[in-house]
Amino acid sequence: MPEQTFIVNGERVTVEVEDNVRVLWVLRDLLGVTGPKYGCGINVCKACTSHINGKAFNPCAVQVGDLSADDEVTTIEGLPAQASEGARGQHGLHPMQEAWLERDVVQCGYCQPGQIMAAVALVRKVRDEGRTITDADLDGIRNICRCGTYTRIREAIRDGETRM
Amino acid sequence: MTTTDGPRTVNRRKFIGYLLGGATVVAAADLGMFARGATADAGELPTLPQPAEIADLSDLLTLAAAPTSQLITVTINDDGTASFELPRAEVGQGITTAAAMLIAEELDLPLDKVHVTLAPARPELLYNQITGGSNTIHAMYTPIRVAAAVAKGALLQAAATVLGDSANKLTSHLGHIVAPDGRRVDYGRLSALAAKEQPEAVEVQLKDEGSHGVVGTPVNRIDALDAVTGTKRFATDLDVTDALPTMVCRAPTLNGTPNAVHNADEVRDMPGVTHVATVPTGVAVRASTFGQCIDAVRALDVSWNDGPVAGMSDEDALAGVRAAEGPVPALPAGETVSGDFTFWFRSNSAMDTNSAVADVREGRAEIWASLKNPNVAQGRIAEALGIPLNNVTVHVVQGGGSFGRRLFDEPAIEAARISHAMGVPVKLMWHRADDARVGRTHPLATSRIRACYSGDTVLGFQQAHTSIETDFRHGLGDIITAKAADLPAGLGNLPFAQVIFHLTTILPYDFGAVGQSLVETDTRFNTSSMRNIYSPDVRTANELIVDQLAQRMGTDPLEFRLSHLRNGRLRTALETAAEKAEWGKELPEGMAQGIGVHVEYKGVTACIMEIDCRPETVNRKVRNAVTGPRVTKATMVIDCGRAINPRGVEAQMQGCVNDGIAMTLTSSLHLRDGHFQEASWDNYFYTRQWNTPPELDVVVLESTEPPGGVGEAGVAASAAAAACAYARATGTMPTEFPINHQTLSFDPKPYTPPVPQSPTDGLDHTY
Ligand code: FES
Ligand code: FES
Numbered sequence: 001m002p003e004q005t006f007i008v009n010g011e012r013v014t015v016e017v018e019d020n021v022r023v024l025w026v027l028r029d030l031l032g033v034t035g036p037k038y039g040c041g042i043n044v045c046k047a048c049t050s051h052i053n054g055k056a057f058n059p060c061a062v063q064v065g066d067l068s069a070d071d072e073v074t075t076i077e078g079l080p081a082q083a084s085e086g087a088r089g090q091h092g093l094h095p096m097q098e099a100w101l102e103r104d105v106v107q108c109g110y111c112q113p114g115q116i117m118a119a120v121a122l123v124r125k126v127r128d129e130g131r132t133i134t135d136a137d138l139d140g141i142r143n144i145c146r147c148g149t150y151t152r153i154r155e156a157i158r159d160g161e162t163r164m
Numbered sequence: 165m166t167t168t169d170g171p172r173t174v175n176r177r178k179f180i181g182y183l184l185g186g187a188t189v190v191a192a193a194d195l196g197m198f199a200r201g202a203t204a205d206a207g208e209l210p211t212l213p214q215p216a217e218i219a220d221l222s223d224l225l226t227l228a229a230a231p232t233s234q235l236i237t238v239t240i241n242d243d244g245t246a247s248f249e250l251p252r253a254e255v256g257q258g259i260t261t262a263a264a265m266l267i268a269e270e271l272d273l274p275l276d277k278v279h280v281t282l283a284p285a286r287p288e289l290l291y292n293q294i295t296g297g298s299n300t301i302h303a304m305y306t307p308i309r310v311a312a313a314v315a316k317g318a319l320l321q322a323a324a325t326v327l328g329d330s331a332n333k334l335t336s337h338l339g340h341i342v343a344p345d346g347r348r349v350d351y352g353r354l355s356a357l358a359a360k361e362q363p364e365a366v367e368v369q370l371k372d373e374g375s376h377g378v379v380g381t382p383v384n385r386i387d388a389l390d391a392v393t394g395t396k397r398f399a400t401d402l403d404v405t406d407a408l409p410t411m412v413c414r415a416p417t418l419n420g421t422p423n424a425v426h427n428a429d430e431v432r433d434m435p436g437v438t439h440v441a442t443v444p445t446g447v448a449v450r451a452s453t454f455g456q457c458i459d460a461v462r463a464l465d466v467s468w469n470d471g472p473v474a475g476m477s478d479e480d481a482l483a484g485v486r487a488a489e490g491p492v493p494a495l496p497a498g499e500t501v502s503g504d505f506t507f508w509f510r511s512n513s514a515m516d517t518n519s520a521v522a523d524v525r526e527g528r529a530e531i532w533a534s535l536k537n538p539n540v541a542q543g544r545i546a547e548a549l550g551i552p553l554n555n556v557t558v559h560v561v562q563g564g565g566s567f568g569r570r571l572f573d574e575p576a577i578e579a580a581r582i583s584h585a586m587g588v589p590v591k592l593m594w595h596r597a598d599d600a601r602v603g604r605t606h607p608l609a610t611s612r613i614r615a616c617y618s619g620d621t622v623l624g625f626q627q628a629h630t631s632i633e634t635d636f637r638h639g640l641g642d643i644i645t646a647k648a649a650d651l652p653a654g655l656g657n658l659p660f661a662q663v664i665f666h667l668t669t670i671l672p673y674d675f676g677a678v679g680q681s682l683v684e685t686d687t688r689f690n691t692s693s694m695r696n697i698y699s700p701d702v703r704t705a706n707e708l709i710v711d712q713l714a715q716r717m718g719t720d721p722l723e724f725r726l727s728h729l730r731n732g733r734l735r736t737a738l739e740t741a742a743e744k745a746e747w748g749k750e751l752p753e754g755m756a757q758g759i760g761v762h763v764e765y766k767g768v769t770a771c772i773m774e775i776d777c778r779p780e781t782v783n784r785k786v787r788n789a790v791t792g793p794r795v796t797k798a799t800m801v802i803d804c805g806r807a808i809n810p811r812g813v814e815a816q817m818q819g820c821v822n823d824g825i826a827m828t829l830t831s832s833l834h835l836r837d838g839h840f841q842e843a844s845w846d847n848y849f850y851t852r853q854w855n856t857p858p859e860l861d862v863v864v865l866e867s868t869e870p871p872g873g874v875g876e877a878g879v880a881a882s883a884a885a886a887a888c889a890y891a892r893a894t895g896t897m898p899t900e901f902p903i904n905h906q907t908l909s910f911d912p913k914p915y916t917p918p919v920p921q922s923p924t925d926g927l928d929h930t931y
Binding site: 017018020021022023024025026028029030032034035036037038039040041042043044045047052055056057058059060061062063066075076077080091093097100101104105106107108109110111112113116121122125135138139140141142143144145146147148149150151152153154 | 454563
């Protein structure tokens with residue numbers, strides 16, 4: 001069986017599995033990294049949103065064979081370490097997670113790891129574009145929340161943006 | 165109600181609790197004592213037919229009759245924390261947080277020192293373990309406090325010995341008992357000293373509600389930290405040894421069954437696949453990863469027996485409902501307003517798809533799943549496997565949403581059957597496509613209303629609601645009443661449906677001769693309660709006709725409602741909403757406000773929505789999405805009685821607003837060729853960020869009424885407000901919901917294979 005090597009939350013891992021298995025299952029079923037959630041498997045719901053080399057991606061839509069040994073996958077579990085120690089908040093978490101706690105965004109929580117990872121990437125993206133989050137940016141977020149926490153998500157992203 | 169007794173500040177009642185024997189303080193309250201009183205008083209239980217025969221019924225009754233059978237317990241641990249196993253399912257509604265707050269309050273312990281977990285199936289609790297009807301806090305408010313108060317009393321007694329002072333001179337402060345001279349001892353140290361060898365009954369008085377310092381204050385969820393760090397565990401996150409990923413290949417028609425599998429050996433040889441087994445609901449595959457399960461499901465070559473609705477479409481289902489409609493009762497003479505509304509099938513699919521872990525070996529079964537009726541699941545699993553009830557252990561796992569769906573247990577039963585057939589543990593997860601297509605639905609219904617008036621008096625208001633059957637075969641949460649509801653031909657289900665309809669769909673206006681009736685037909689679909697059950701449809705139809713009446717009489721919709729409301733709490737809520745929403749403010753052509761109100765769960769809600777139906781908004785484009793009219797502002801006011809956690813109530817109201825908007829504007833299932841077409845969140849259009857109101861205000865009114873339910877309370881008023889706003893903005897009263905149902909806004913995915921393959925181009929879409 002082929003060996004797959006890449007970096008997960010700062011640690012290089014090697015797994016034996018076929019090339020075509022999507023990264024989501026390698027993370028969840030083989031590596032036990034269960035922060036990224038399954039909600040559709042077809043890159044629609046965004047519950048699995050994680051980062052690859054600092055950008056948001058959906059591991060349900062990437063074959064593990066397409067990753068290289070130096071590709072860095074960050075899941076919600078690895079997000080706190082993405083913030084410098086000084087930038088981490090009262091719970092030792094990434095500023096966006098802290099904003100999420102402050103606003104008590106979570107209901108069932110199932111979609112929230114994906115929401116937070118998407119939010120961090122969105123803030124980085126608009127910052128790269130030299131601007132701040134707009135209502136249109138928030139309207140464009142595709143992550144679904146069946147509990148309907150959208151209002152608090154919007155508030156937390158704006159809050160998290162100022163903390164980041 | 166005996167669960168609460170009015171304003172306790174005036175008359176503080178004493179309650180009986182128990183101290184159980186053990187190594188530490190284990191304090192208990194008798195749930196049965198409170199529940200019996202409550203149900204007898206409310207007369208809310210339908211008269212049931214005799215239960216059908218079931219295995220182990222006598223065992224169950226013996227269990228239930230034991231003197232300790234109905235106890236819930238609060239334990240003080242030697243590290244100074246308290247533990248409580250909540251006999252309910254947490255699915256996002258916030259009941260673990262509310263329970264922890266009640267305990268923290270009564271025990272005077274910091275909230276983070278209270279651990280609330282979910283109790284496994286406790287068959288002896290009978291109907292005291294159902295999570296439904298937003299009733300948890302209502303039912304548990306007193307018993308939880310009693311148990312905590314008993315524990316506190318025991319700690320005080322023990323402290324008196326340690327501190328050498330009489331107990332009534334001692335006070336408590338955040339996990340310590342403090343003597344008048346300032347000496348203190350912590351609960352952890354006292355817990356062993358306060359432990360009893362023999363159980364004893366104790367009389368306690370609860371803390372005055374007026375002095376509550378935790379209850380009634382806005383608090384963050386106790387599981388939020390786990391959720392935002394990705395460590396909150398749902399069923400599919402559990403690490404149960406050898407429980408490998410498992411999925412089911414399902415029929416191309418709803419509830420079709422497998423006839424023959426033609427390539428089982430070939431599929432078993434696919435990478436990662438370990439087992440293939442046929443079960444009544446389809447063909448199960450087990451593999452190292454869910455990705456390999458998807459490959460295997462797609463590769464299976466199966467012949468199927470058609471399901472019971474093969475070939476049918478929405479229109480056929482509607483025709484069946486139409487044929488079952490009875491007459492709308494006659495009204496007194498007068499001017500008439502009428503309406504005939506259709507509500508299409510809606511899905512209660514949660515983000516966390518149907519899933520369960522099962523280990524069935526050697527005549528024993530152990531199951532892990534999010535279940536609102538674990539006792540029913542336990543009984544059904546025992547029955548399905550032909551093993552004694554006592555050999556089935558059911559663990560209740562946190563659920564990633566429910567919306568009514570987890571009242572039923574098909575994933576748990578399916579997982580048990582699969583594990584049994586394969587002889588190995590399995591982690592069953594439904595694919596999203598299955599969850600949307602085969603999972604339970606809010607049934608298709610029609611609602612016909614006729615109202616008549618003379619001058620400015622409404623003389624009568626009659627509503628005839630006709631629906632595909634809503635499945636209540638979970639009974640009251642215990643296997644006995646579940647079996648009663650299971651009687652053939654809907655006979656058993658019918659009394660449940662009638663009782664629930666008549667208890668929940670109250671018309672809050674003085675409208676003369678008011679009548680509401682329910683007829684249900686057709687048991688072939690997978691239905692269940694969906695958040696707020698009948699009320700969103702019933703109240704949407706009501707409120708649209710209320711607006712028609714107001715218009716005929718030339719009265720403002722707000723004025724009209726205020727002058728006809730029968731409920732003082734609702735009047736206050738509506739007045740508050742009107743002020744907050746600036747009712748009647750100038751809006752451009754194509755925009756309007758609409759009102760919806762509702763009375764349920766011992767509380768009231770009033771919602772005002774502002775909608776934008778201008779072409780530039782309606783026609784805005786979002787890829788693979790439904791846009792359409794946008795609710796630009798929603799104001800929701802709730803009086804839910806004493807709010808345990810106002811921040812949690814606000815969260816539930818926000819969710820309800822989004823549900824109401826979806827039900828009215830965007831989300832439905834389309835039945836074609838005997839199956840539902842929706843297989844993705846880009847097919848089933850639940851509210852998304854581009855639909856949600858940019859402005860959403862929730863007001864939780866102060867109240868001294870006993871705590872009511874909140875999880876579902878706001879859906880009906882929201883759905884109705886969105887519909888009324890839309891009607892006023894467009895000048896046309898919509899008659900079918902959601903309003904976009906006739907437009908299919910996606911390309912349906914095939915029925916065979918039943919699940920779509922995952923894409924591979926994810927790296928082209930990073931941002
Ligand atoms: S599971 Fe990856 S986007 Fe839905
Ligand atoms: S919090 Fe439940 S799905 Fe988003």
